[in-house]
Amino acid sequence: MNNNYSPDQDPIKLFTLAEDHPCSYLNDRNANSAFVDPSQPPTWEQYSALSRLGFRRSGNHFYRPHCRQCSECKSSRIRAFEIDLSRKRFKRILNKSKHLTLSLEPATFSEEHYDIYERYITQRHHDGDMYPPSIEQYKGFLTSEFPFSQLMSMRDDEGQLILATCIDILDDGISAIYTYFDPDYSDLSPGTLAILKMCELAIEQGHPYVYLGYWVKDSPKMAYKRQFTPLDIFDGQNWLGFNPES
Incomplete structure (x- = not known):
């Protein structure tokens, strides 16, 4: 590219x-x-x-x-080279997932991925606007012919899919589109794990940022992003260091 x-x-x-x-x-x-x-x-x-x-x-x-x-x-992005992956909680999550293997796959439709997505939406987001899930919805949202779009998949020792994140590879980072996972493996903290793995991947590829979607101060849905510091927030003109009070 x-x-x-x-x-x-x-x-x-x-x-x-x-x-x-x-x-x-x-x-x-x-x-x-x-x-x-x-x-x-x-x-x-x-x-x-x-x-x-x-x-x-x-x-x-x-x-x-x-x-x-x-x-x-406001858009948010993690400074990948500065995040402390050795923090106690992050280290524990990464250690618990050592038996999983990570791969990058084309963002195409497969029954295997859709089955996990369907279970995830049904069990974890049945009160949201993405319920009920459908193949058409999944294809329209997460499959892509763009060459920069991929599925970051993690599997166990037997090759079973545990979690997947649709990502886009940009010229300065990785953009997280959406993560879904097998609800039976919630004890692995898969949402946090996916972000940590994106940070590792960004560092490996020499990219300074992981674009994490929008930050909305008064939305409980966004509270989890506070832990991924240093975090930059785009104010419409400039990227500024995260201030939880602003």
């Missing part, structure tokens, strides 16, 4: 939704998004640059929050 821009790249066209919709993070708010023209997806170089401006990917959609009366959703 070439990190340099080409003058032949088409300009990015952005749109917003015609109507607001209920916010997924704050119950008393409505939300909207700015998104890239889906008929003209960005190049890898453009996508990497968009990520530094707070954009994310979901399926074939590249977007960032564009709410009329709220700016609480």
Whole structure:
């Protein structure tokens, strides 16, 4: 992949939704998004640059929050080379998973991955907007023909899939799209484990950042991100060191 821009790249066209919709993070708010023209997806170089401006990917959609009366959703990223993976809790989680093997696979559909996803959504998020799960939903959300998109899978000694994270490899880091896991292995702290493994992978590949999605100060769903310091937060113009009070 070439990190340099080409003058032949088409300009990015952005749109917003015609109507607001209920916010997924704050119950008393409505939300909207700015998104890239889906008929003209960005190049890898453009996508990497968009990520530094707070954009994310979901399926074939590249977007960032564009709410009329709220700016609480702020992009977050871990400084991979600075996170202390030897912290007591992190070390314990990594040690418990030593019997698992990690592999990177194409982000294509498989019954094996969908079965885990279906169980995860049904058992862990049956009260969320992704329930009930379906093959069509899974394909539209997590499968991709983009060459930068992969599934980071972890399996046990018998080759059984335990957890998977859809990731995008950017020019300066790894973007975490979504993690799902076998609920029977919750004692491995698989959500935290996936993030730690992304940090290890970023370090191995020489990338300084793991893009972790949005930080919303008053959303309980986001509280887990506090532990992955040093964390940077994008305020709409600059990436700033994480301040839990701001």
